[in-house]
Amino acid sequence: MVETLNPFEIVQKQIKTACDKLGLENSYFEVLKEPEKVLTVSIPVKMDDGSVKTFIGYRSQHSTVLGPAKGGVRFHPDVTMDEVKALSAWMTFKCAVIGLPYGGGKGGIKVNPKELSKGELERLSRGYFAAISPIIGPEKDIPAPDVYTNAQVMAWFMDEFSKLRGYYCPGVVTGKPIVIGGSLGRNEATARGAMFTIREAAKRVGIDLKNATVAIQGFGNAGSIAARLLNELGCKIVAVNDSRGGAYNPEGLDPKAVLEYKNKNGTVKGFPGSKDISSDELLTLDVDILVPAALENVITSKNADSIKAKIIGEAANGPTTPEADEILYKKGVLVIPDILCNAGGVTVSYFEWVQNLMNFYWTEEEVNQRLEHLMVKAFNEVYSLHKEYGVNMREAAYMVAIKRIAEALKVRGRV
Ligand code: NAD
Numbered sequence: 253m254v255e256t257l258n259p260f261e262i263v264q265k266q267i268k269t270a271c272d273k274l275g276l277e278n279s280y281f282e283v284l285k286e287p288e289k290v291l292t293v294s295i296p297v298k299m300d301d302g303s304v305k306t307f308i309g310y311r312s313q314h315s316t317v318l319g320p321a322k323g324g325v326r327f328h329p330d331v332t333m334d335e336v337k338a339l340s341a342w343m344t345f346k347c348a349v350i351g352l353p354y355g356g357g358k359g360g361i362k363v364n365p366k367e368l369s370k371g372e373l374e375r376l377s378r379g380y381f382a383a384i385s386p387i388i389g390p391e392k393d394i395p396a397p398d399v400y401t402n403a404q405v406m407a408w409f410m411d412e413f414s415k416l417r418g419y420y421c422p423g424v425v426t427g428k429p430i431v432i433g434g435s436l437g438r439n440e441a442t443a444r445g446a447m448f449t450i451r452e453a454a455k456r457v458g459i460d461l462k463n464a465t466v467a468i469q470g471f472g473n474a475g476s477i478a479a480r481l482l483n484e485l486g487c488k489i490v491a492v493n494d495s496r497g498g499a500y501n502p503e504g505l506d507p508k509a510v511l512e513y514k515n516k517n518g519t520v521k522g523f524p525g526s527k528d529i530s531s532d533e534l535l536t537l538d539v540d541i542l543v544p545a546a547l548e549n550v551i552t553s554k555n556a557d558s559i560k561a562k563i564i565g566e567a568a569n570g571p572t573t574p575e576a577d578e579i580l581y582k583k584g585v586l587v588i589p590d591i592l593c594n595a596g597g598v599t600v601s602y603f604e605w606v607q608n609l610m611n612f613y614w615t616e617e618e619v620n621q622r623l624e625h626l627m628v629k630a631f632n633e634v635y636s637l638h639k640e641y642g643v644n645m646r647e648a649a650y651m652v653a654i655k656r657i658a659e660a661l662k663v664r665g666r667v
Contacts, residue, residue: 257549257573259338265574267341270650271658273643279667280658284344287314287337293383295361297376300369307376309361311384312340313393317660320391321357322347322598324398324427325380325405331360339398342569343598346591348653350630352602357393359384365400377401377408385416390423390609396601397427407432423608426601435604437619438597442567443477444620445596448627449588450541450565451485456635457562457586462486465539467561469493469531470546471510471520474567474594478543479507487541491534494546497521498529500537536560544571551576559585566590572646581644589646591653592634599626 344356422433542561638648
Protein backbone atom coordinates (compact mmCIF):
# COMPACT_ATOMS: atom_id res chain seq x y z
CA MET A 253 0.00 0.00 0.00
CA VAL A 254 1.44 3.41 -0.96
CA GLU A 255 0.57 5.96 1.70
CA THR A 256 0.54 9.59 0.55
CA LEU A 257 1.93 12.04 3.06
CA ASN A 258 1.32 15.14 0.88
CA PRO A 259 -1.14 17.05 3.07
CA PHE A 260 -2.93 18.67 0.14
CA GLU A 261 -3.53 15.30 -1.54
CA ILE A 262 -4.80 13.93 1.78
CA VAL A 263 -7.28 16.76 2.27
CA GLN A 264 -8.55 16.46 -1.32
CA LYS A 265 -9.12 12.76 -0.73
CA GLN A 266 -11.02 13.53 2.48
CA ILE A 267 -13.23 16.09 0.69
CA LYS A 268 -13.96 13.64 -2.13
CA THR A 269 -14.91 10.84 0.26
CA ALA A 270 -17.24 13.08 2.28
CA CYS A 271 -18.92 14.53 -0.85
CA ASP A 272 -19.45 10.99 -2.23
CA LYS A 273 -20.83 9.63 1.04
CA LEU A 274 -23.26 12.56 1.24
CA GLY A 275 -24.31 11.83 -2.35
CA LEU A 276 -23.42 15.38 -3.51
CA GLU A 277 -23.05 16.20 -7.19
CA ASN A 278 -19.46 16.51 -8.40
CA SER A 279 -19.79 20.32 -8.61
CA TYR A 280 -19.43 20.55 -4.82
CA PHE A 281 -16.10 18.72 -4.91
CA GLU A 282 -15.02 20.92 -7.83
CA VAL A 283 -15.66 24.06 -5.77
CA LEU A 284 -14.02 22.74 -2.60
CA LYS A 285 -10.98 20.94 -4.00
CA GLU A 286 -8.92 24.14 -4.46
CA PRO A 287 -8.59 27.25 -2.26
CA GLU A 288 -10.48 30.35 -3.39
CA LYS A 289 -7.37 32.49 -3.18
CA VAL A 290 -3.65 31.96 -2.55
CA LEU A 291 -1.35 34.95 -2.26
CA THR A 292 2.43 34.60 -2.49
CA VAL A 293 4.45 37.51 -1.17
CA SER A 294 8.13 38.31 -1.01
CA ILE A 295 9.26 40.10 2.11
CA PRO A 296 12.60 41.91 1.96
CA VAL A 297 13.92 42.35 5.50
CA LYS A 298 16.73 44.66 6.60
CA MET A 299 18.96 42.36 8.68
CA ASP A 300 20.91 43.51 11.73
CA ASP A 301 24.20 43.46 9.78
CA GLY A 302 22.80 45.96 7.24
CA SER A 303 22.20 43.41 4.45
CA VAL A 304 18.77 42.75 2.97
CA LYS A 305 17.31 39.24 2.84
CA THR A 306 14.09 38.29 1.07
CA PHE A 307 11.69 35.72 2.56
CA ILE A 308 8.73 34.05 0.84
CA GLY A 309 5.33 33.97 2.52
CA TYR A 310 1.88 32.69 1.64
CA ARG A 311 -1.72 33.27 2.67
CA SER A 312 -4.34 30.82 1.48
CA GLN A 313 -8.08 31.37 1.79
CA HIS A 314 -9.67 28.03 1.11
CA SER A 315 -13.30 29.05 1.52
CA THR A 316 -15.25 32.08 2.63
CA VAL A 317 -18.69 30.68 1.94
CA LEU A 318 -19.69 30.54 5.63
CA GLY A 319 -17.84 33.67 6.74
CA PRO A 320 -14.43 35.34 6.69
CA ALA A 321 -11.37 33.08 6.42
CA LYS A 322 -9.82 32.08 9.74
CA GLY A 323 -6.54 30.35 10.50
CA GLY A 324 -3.02 30.63 11.81
CA VAL A 325 0.30 31.74 10.40
CA ARG A 326 3.37 29.52 10.81
CA PHE A 327 7.02 30.48 10.55
CA HIS A 328 8.94 27.33 9.62
CA PRO A 329 11.73 26.34 7.22
CA ASP A 330 9.55 23.54 5.74
CA VAL A 331 6.58 25.76 4.83
CA THR A 332 5.38 25.10 1.27
CA MET A 333 2.44 26.39 -0.68
CA ASP A 334 0.86 22.91 -0.71
CA GLU A 335 1.10 22.68 3.05
CA VAL A 336 -0.48 26.11 3.53
CA LYS A 337 -3.26 25.22 1.07
CA ALA A 338 -4.00 21.96 2.91
CA LEU A 339 -3.98 23.63 6.30
CA SER A 340 -6.38 26.31 5.04
CA ALA A 341 -8.80 23.62 3.83
CA TRP A 342 -8.64 21.86 7.20
CA MET A 343 -9.55 25.16 8.82
CA THR A 344 -12.66 25.42 6.61
CA PHE A 345 -13.84 22.05 7.88
CA LYS A 346 -12.77 22.65 11.47
CA CYS A 347 -14.79 25.87 11.66
CA ALA A 348 -17.77 24.31 9.88
CA VAL A 349 -17.89 21.21 12.09
CA ILE A 350 -18.22 23.41 15.18
CA GLY A 351 -20.69 25.69 13.40
CA LEU A 352 -18.54 28.84 13.60
CA PRO A 353 -19.42 31.61 11.12
CA TYR A 354 -16.02 31.31 9.42
CA GLY A 355 -14.34 29.88 6.38
CA GLY A 356 -10.77 28.56 6.39
CA GLY A 357 -7.45 30.28 5.90
CA LYS A 358 -3.79 29.68 6.70
CA GLY A 359 -0.52 31.47 6.19
CA GLY A 360 3.15 30.79 6.46
CA ILE A 361 6.63 32.09 5.88
CA LYS A 362 9.50 29.84 4.86
CA VAL A 363 11.97 30.81 7.55
CA ASN A 364 13.78 29.42 10.56
CA PRO A 365 12.75 32.01 13.18
CA LYS A 366 15.35 30.66 15.61
CA GLU A 367 18.04 32.15 13.35
CA LEU A 368 16.58 35.68 13.57
CA SER A 369 17.13 38.35 16.20
CA LYS A 370 14.02 39.81 17.86
CA GLY A 371 14.32 42.94 15.71
CA GLU A 372 14.61 40.89 12.50
CA LEU A 373 11.60 38.79 13.54
CA GLU A 374 9.56 41.94 14.17
CA ARG A 375 10.50 43.43 10.77
CA LEU A 376 9.68 40.14 9.05
CA SER A 377 6.31 39.89 10.85
CA ARG A 378 5.37 43.48 10.01
CA GLY A 379 6.56 43.09 6.41
CA TYR A 380 4.50 39.92 5.92
CA PHE A 381 1.38 41.50 7.39
CA ALA A 382 1.70 44.65 5.33
CA ALA A 383 2.18 42.50 2.21
CA ILE A 384 -0.94 40.39 2.81
CA SER A 385 -3.02 43.29 4.20
CA PRO A 386 -5.08 43.79 1.01
CA ILE A 387 -6.78 40.43 1.59
CA ILE A 388 -6.87 40.57 5.42
CA GLY A 389 -9.29 42.26 7.82
CA PRO A 390 -11.84 41.54 10.56
CA GLU A 391 -14.51 41.06 7.93
CA LYS A 392 -12.29 39.22 5.38
CA ASP A 393 -9.64 37.02 6.94
CA ILE A 394 -8.48 36.80 10.57
CA PRO A 395 -5.04 35.21 11.20
CA ALA A 396 -3.88 33.65 14.49
CA PRO A 397 -0.76 31.96 15.89
CA ASP A 398 0.47 28.59 14.61
CA VAL A 399 3.84 26.81 14.70
CA TYR A 400 6.56 29.23 15.93
CA THR A 401 4.32 32.29 16.06
CA ASN A 402 2.89 33.57 19.32
CA ALA A 403 1.02 36.39 21.06
CA GLN A 404 3.92 38.82 20.46
CA VAL A 405 3.85 38.18 16.71
CA MET A 406 0.06 38.73 16.77
CA ALA A 407 0.61 42.05 18.58
CA TRP A 408 2.98 43.18 15.77
CA PHE A 409 0.49 42.00 13.13
CA MET A 410 -2.34 43.90 14.81
CA ASP A 411 -0.23 47.03 15.25
CA GLU A 412 0.90 47.03 11.61
CA PHE A 413 -2.65 46.61 10.37
CA SER A 414 -3.98 49.30 12.73
CA LYS A 415 -1.30 51.70 11.39
CA LEU A 416 -2.35 50.98 7.80
CA ARG A 417 -6.03 51.49 8.64
CA GLY A 418 -5.39 54.49 10.87
CA TYR A 419 -7.34 53.19 13.86
CA TYR A 420 -7.16 50.51 16.58
CA CYS A 421 -8.16 47.26 14.96
CA PRO A 422 -7.94 44.34 17.42
CA GLY A 423 -10.39 42.14 15.46
CA VAL A 424 -7.88 41.53 12.64
CA VAL A 425 -6.02 38.75 14.49
CA THR A 426 -6.69 36.45 17.43
CA GLY A 427 -4.33 34.93 19.98
CA LYS A 428 -3.27 38.44 21.06
CA PRO A 429 -1.99 39.40 24.50
CA ILE A 430 -4.93 40.05 26.87
CA VAL A 431 -4.09 43.75 27.23
CA ILE A 432 -4.81 44.41 23.53
CA GLY A 433 -7.96 42.34 23.25
CA GLY A 434 -6.89 38.72 23.76
CA SER A 435 -9.46 36.41 25.34
CA LEU A 436 -9.27 34.82 28.75
CA GLY A 437 -9.15 31.03 28.40
CA ARG A 438 -7.46 31.09 24.97
CA ASN A 439 -4.24 29.52 26.20
CA GLU A 440 -6.01 26.44 27.55
CA ALA A 441 -8.73 26.30 24.91
CA THR A 442 -7.33 23.60 22.62
CA ALA A 443 -6.67 21.18 25.46
CA ARG A 444 -9.95 22.03 27.20
CA GLY A 445 -11.90 21.40 23.99
CA ALA A 446 -10.06 18.10 23.51
CA MET A 447 -10.89 17.12 27.09
CA PHE A 448 -14.62 17.80 26.50
CA THR A 449 -14.67 15.59 23.39
CA ILE A 450 -12.71 12.80 25.12
CA ARG A 451 -15.13 12.95 28.06
CA GLU A 452 -18.11 12.60 25.69
CA ALA A 453 -16.40 9.77 23.77
CA ALA A 454 -15.73 7.90 27.02
CA LYS A 455 -19.47 7.99 27.82
CA ARG A 456 -20.25 6.45 24.42
CA VAL A 457 -17.58 3.76 24.63
CA GLY A 458 -18.44 2.95 28.25
CA ILE A 459 -15.12 3.97 29.81
CA ASP A 460 -15.26 5.29 33.36
CA LEU A 461 -12.83 8.20 33.44
CA LYS A 462 -12.08 7.55 37.10
CA ASN A 463 -8.82 5.65 36.75
CA ALA A 464 -8.98 5.36 32.94
CA THR A 465 -5.39 5.17 31.67
CA VAL A 466 -4.03 7.80 29.27
CA ALA A 467 -0.87 8.17 27.16
CA ILE A 468 -0.01 11.55 25.65
CA GLN A 469 2.48 12.08 22.83
CA GLY A 470 3.89 15.61 23.05
CA PHE A 471 4.00 17.55 26.30
CA GLY A 472 3.76 21.09 24.91
CA ASN A 473 0.88 23.54 25.16
CA ALA A 474 -1.88 21.16 24.06
CA GLY A 475 -0.45 17.95 25.58
CA SER A 476 0.55 19.25 29.01
CA ILE A 477 -2.74 21.06 29.61
CA ALA A 478 -4.75 18.07 28.33
CA ALA A 479 -2.83 15.90 30.81
CA ARG A 480 -3.79 18.20 33.69
CA LEU A 481 -7.45 18.53 32.68
CA LEU A 482 -7.90 14.77 32.11
CA ASN A 483 -6.19 14.09 35.43
CA GLU A 484 -8.68 16.47 37.09
CA LEU A 485 -11.47 14.23 35.70
CA GLY A 486 -9.86 11.24 37.44
CA CYS A 487 -7.79 9.80 34.57
CA LYS A 488 -4.44 8.21 35.31
CA ILE A 489 -1.78 9.69 33.00
CA VAL A 490 0.67 6.79 32.60
CA ALA A 491 2.94 8.09 29.84
CA VAL A 492 3.95 11.42 28.27
CA ASN A 493 6.84 12.37 26.02
CA ASP A 494 8.47 15.15 24.04
CA SER A 495 11.07 15.39 21.29
CA ARG A 496 13.84 14.42 23.73
CA GLY A 497 12.31 11.39 25.43
CA GLY A 498 9.49 10.04 27.53
CA ALA A 499 8.24 9.37 31.04
CA TYR A 500 6.31 6.18 31.78
CA ASN A 501 4.88 5.11 35.11
CA PRO A 502 2.03 2.56 35.18
CA GLU A 503 1.05 3.90 38.62
CA GLY A 504 0.36 7.33 37.09
CA LEU A 505 2.24 10.62 36.70
CA ASP A 506 1.33 13.93 38.34
CA PRO A 507 0.95 16.29 35.33
CA LYS A 508 1.71 19.43 37.37
CA ALA A 509 4.91 17.92 38.76
CA VAL A 510 5.92 16.71 35.27
CA LEU A 511 5.39 20.22 33.87
CA GLU A 512 7.52 21.75 36.63
CA TYR A 513 10.20 19.15 35.91
CA LYS A 514 10.02 19.88 32.16
CA ASN A 515 10.24 23.62 32.72
CA LYS A 516 13.37 23.09 34.79
CA ASN A 517 15.06 20.39 32.68
CA GLY A 518 13.76 21.08 29.17
CA THR A 519 12.30 17.56 28.84
CA VAL A 520 10.02 15.11 30.63
CA LYS A 521 12.70 12.43 30.29
CA GLY A 522 14.14 11.45 33.65
CA PHE A 523 11.08 12.52 35.65
CA PRO A 524 11.56 10.91 39.11
CA GLY A 525 9.89 7.52 39.40
CA SER A 526 9.38 7.13 35.65
CA LYS A 527 11.01 5.02 32.95
CA ASP A 528 12.03 6.40 29.53
CA ILE A 529 9.74 5.31 26.69
CA SER A 530 10.08 5.75 22.93
CA SER A 531 7.36 7.45 20.87
CA ASP A 532 6.57 4.13 19.15
CA GLU A 533 6.17 2.34 22.48
CA LEU A 534 4.02 5.15 23.85
CA LEU A 535 1.64 5.03 20.90
CA THR A 536 1.07 1.29 21.29
CA LEU A 537 0.79 1.16 25.10
CA ASP A 538 -2.09 -0.77 26.62
CA VAL A 539 -4.12 2.29 27.69
CA ASP A 540 -7.76 3.36 27.43
CA ILE A 541 -7.08 6.76 25.84
CA LEU A 542 -4.28 7.89 23.54
CA VAL A 543 -3.75 11.60 22.86
CA PRO A 544 -1.34 12.44 20.01
CA ALA A 545 -0.43 16.07 20.71
CA ALA A 546 2.79 16.58 18.75
CA LEU A 547 3.25 15.85 15.07
CA GLU A 548 1.58 14.80 11.83
CA ASN A 549 1.59 11.25 10.43
CA VAL A 550 2.57 9.39 13.60
CA ILE A 551 -0.20 6.79 13.35
CA THR A 552 0.23 5.03 10.02
CA SER A 553 -0.54 1.67 8.42
CA LYS A 554 2.69 0.44 10.06
CA ASN A 555 1.62 0.84 13.70
CA ALA A 556 -2.20 1.22 13.59
CA ASP A 557 -2.75 -2.48 14.10
CA SER A 558 -0.67 -2.47 17.30
CA ILE A 559 -2.61 0.37 18.92
CA LYS A 560 -4.48 -0.81 22.02
CA ALA A 561 -6.26 2.40 23.11
CA LYS A 562 -10.06 2.41 22.79
CA ILE A 563 -10.22 6.17 22.22
CA ILE A 564 -7.77 8.36 20.30
CA GLY A 565 -8.21 12.09 20.88
CA GLU A 566 -6.33 13.93 18.16
CA ALA A 567 -5.09 17.09 19.85
CA ALA A 568 -2.43 17.38 17.11
CA ASN A 569 -3.27 18.22 13.52
CA GLY A 570 -3.06 15.31 11.08
CA PRO A 571 -1.55 12.62 13.35
CA THR A 572 -3.34 9.74 11.58
CA THR A 573 -3.04 8.80 7.91
CA PRO A 574 -6.23 7.80 6.01
CA GLU A 575 -4.91 4.21 5.72
CA ALA A 576 -4.41 4.00 9.50
CA ASP A 577 -7.91 5.41 9.98
CA GLU A 578 -9.40 2.46 8.16
CA ILE A 579 -7.44 -0.03 10.24
CA LEU A 580 -8.45 1.67 13.49
CA TYR A 581 -12.10 1.81 12.45
CA LYS A 582 -12.12 -1.93 11.71
CA LYS A 583 -10.52 -2.57 15.10
CA GLY A 584 -13.32 -0.57 16.79
CA VAL A 585 -11.10 2.27 18.06
CA LEU A 586 -13.06 5.52 18.42
CA VAL A 587 -10.90 8.24 16.84
CA ILE A 588 -11.96 11.80 17.68
CA PRO A 589 -10.62 13.51 14.56
CA ASP A 590 -8.39 16.58 14.77
CA ILE A 591 -10.89 18.93 13.15
CA LEU A 592 -13.24 18.19 16.04
CA CYS A 593 -10.91 17.29 18.93
CA ASN A 594 -8.57 20.30 18.70
CA ALA A 595 -11.18 22.83 17.54
CA GLY A 596 -11.32 24.40 21.01
CA GLY A 597 -8.50 26.74 19.99
CA VAL A 598 -10.27 28.23 17.01
CA THR A 599 -13.54 28.30 18.96
CA VAL A 600 -12.06 30.55 21.63
CA SER A 601 -10.36 32.54 18.85
CA TYR A 602 -13.86 33.10 17.53
CA PHE A 603 -14.91 34.26 21.02
CA GLU A 604 -11.93 36.63 21.03
CA TRP A 605 -13.00 38.14 17.70
CA VAL A 606 -16.62 38.47 18.89
CA GLN A 607 -15.42 40.25 22.05
CA ASN A 608 -13.22 42.56 19.93
CA LEU A 609 -16.10 43.44 17.61
CA MET A 610 -18.42 44.10 20.59
CA ASN A 611 -15.75 45.77 22.71
CA PHE A 612 -17.22 43.80 25.59
CA TYR A 613 -15.14 41.23 27.42
CA TRP A 614 -16.18 37.96 29.08
CA THR A 615 -14.98 36.19 32.22
CA GLU A 616 -12.94 33.01 31.89
CA GLU A 617 -15.89 31.06 33.25
CA GLU A 618 -18.17 32.42 30.51
CA VAL A 619 -15.58 31.50 27.87
CA ASN A 620 -15.23 27.94 29.20
CA GLN A 621 -18.99 27.42 29.45
CA ARG A 622 -19.57 28.58 25.89
CA LEU A 623 -16.69 26.38 24.72
CA GLU A 624 -18.17 23.34 26.44
CA HIS A 625 -21.56 23.97 24.88
CA LEU A 626 -20.19 24.18 21.32
CA MET A 627 -17.76 21.25 21.66
CA VAL A 628 -20.35 18.88 23.15
CA LYS A 629 -22.92 19.86 20.51
CA ALA A 630 -20.42 19.26 17.70
CA PHE A 631 -19.28 15.94 19.19
CA ASN A 632 -22.89 14.73 19.36
CA GLU A 633 -23.58 15.75 15.76
CA VAL A 634 -20.49 13.93 14.49
CA TYR A 635 -21.16 10.85 16.62
CA SER A 636 -24.76 10.62 15.37
CA LEU A 637 -23.69 10.79 11.73
CA HIS A 638 -20.96 8.21 12.39
CA LYS A 639 -23.63 5.82 13.65
CA GLU A 640 -26.28 6.76 11.06
CA TYR A 641 -24.03 6.32 8.01
CA GLY A 642 -21.73 3.61 9.45
CA VAL A 643 -18.63 5.69 8.68
CA ASN A 644 -15.61 6.46 10.86
CA MET A 645 -15.63 9.59 13.02
CA ARG A 646 -13.34 11.52 10.68
CA GLU A 647 -15.56 10.91 7.68
CA ALA A 648 -18.54 11.83 9.84
CA ALA A 649 -16.86 15.10 10.89
CA TYR A 650 -16.14 15.99 7.25
CA MET A 651 -19.72 15.10 6.39
CA VAL A 652 -21.13 17.39 9.11
CA ALA A 653 -18.85 20.19 7.89
CA ILE A 654 -19.43 19.66 4.19
CA LYS A 655 -23.18 19.35 4.66
CA ARG A 656 -23.18 22.84 6.19
CA ILE A 657 -20.89 24.28 3.50
CA ALA A 658 -22.88 22.58 0.73
CA GLU A 659 -26.11 24.11 1.99
CA ALA A 660 -24.48 27.54 2.02
CA LEU A 661 -23.07 27.02 -1.49
CA LYS A 662 -26.51 26.01 -2.69
CA VAL A 663 -28.47 28.92 -1.19
CA ARG A 664 -25.78 31.36 -2.30
CA GLY A 665 -26.12 30.02 -5.85
CA ARG A 666 -22.48 28.98 -6.14
CA VAL A 667 -23.13 25.45 -7.39
P1 NAD B 1 4.05 22.81 21.28
O1 NAD B 1 5.20 23.20 20.45
O2 NAD B 1 3.72 23.59 22.50
O3 NAD B 1 4.23 21.28 21.75
C1 NAD B 1 4.62 20.25 20.90
C2 NAD B 1 5.24 19.15 21.77
O4 NAD B 1 5.52 18.02 20.94
C3 NAD B 1 6.56 19.57 22.41
O5 NAD B 1 6.56 19.14 23.75
C4 NAD B 1 7.60 18.79 21.59
O6 NAD B 1 8.76 18.47 22.35
C5 NAD B 1 6.81 17.55 21.26
N1 NAD B 1 7.41 16.76 20.19
C6 NAD B 1 8.02 17.19 19.05
N2 NAD B 1 8.49 16.14 18.37
C7 NAD B 1 8.13 15.04 19.06
C8 NAD B 1 8.31 13.65 18.84
N3 NAD B 1 8.98 13.20 17.78
N4 NAD B 1 7.81 12.79 19.75
C9 NAD B 1 7.15 13.24 20.84
N5 NAD B 1 6.95 14.54 21.08
C10 NAD B 1 7.43 15.42 20.20
O7 NAD B 1 2.81 22.74 20.28
P2 NAD B 1 1.25 22.72 20.61
O8 NAD B 1 0.73 24.10 20.47
O9 NAD B 1 0.99 21.96 21.85
O10 NAD B 1 0.72 21.89 19.36
C11 NAD B 1 0.80 20.48 19.30
C12 NAD B 1 -0.11 19.97 18.21
O11 NAD B 1 -1.42 20.43 18.46
C13 NAD B 1 0.25 20.46 16.80
O12 NAD B 1 -0.09 19.44 15.88
C14 NAD B 1 -0.66 21.63 16.61
O13 NAD B 1 -0.91 21.90 15.24
C15 NAD B 1 -1.90 21.13 17.33
N6 NAD B 1 -2.79 22.22 17.71
C16 NAD B 1 -2.43 23.14 18.66
C17 NAD B 1 -3.30 24.16 18.96
C18 NAD B 1 -2.99 25.18 20.02
O14 NAD B 1 -3.84 26.05 20.26
N7 NAD B 1 -1.84 25.10 20.69
C19 NAD B 1 -4.54 24.26 18.29
C20 NAD B 1 -4.89 23.29 17.34
C21 NAD B 1 -3.99 22.27 17.06
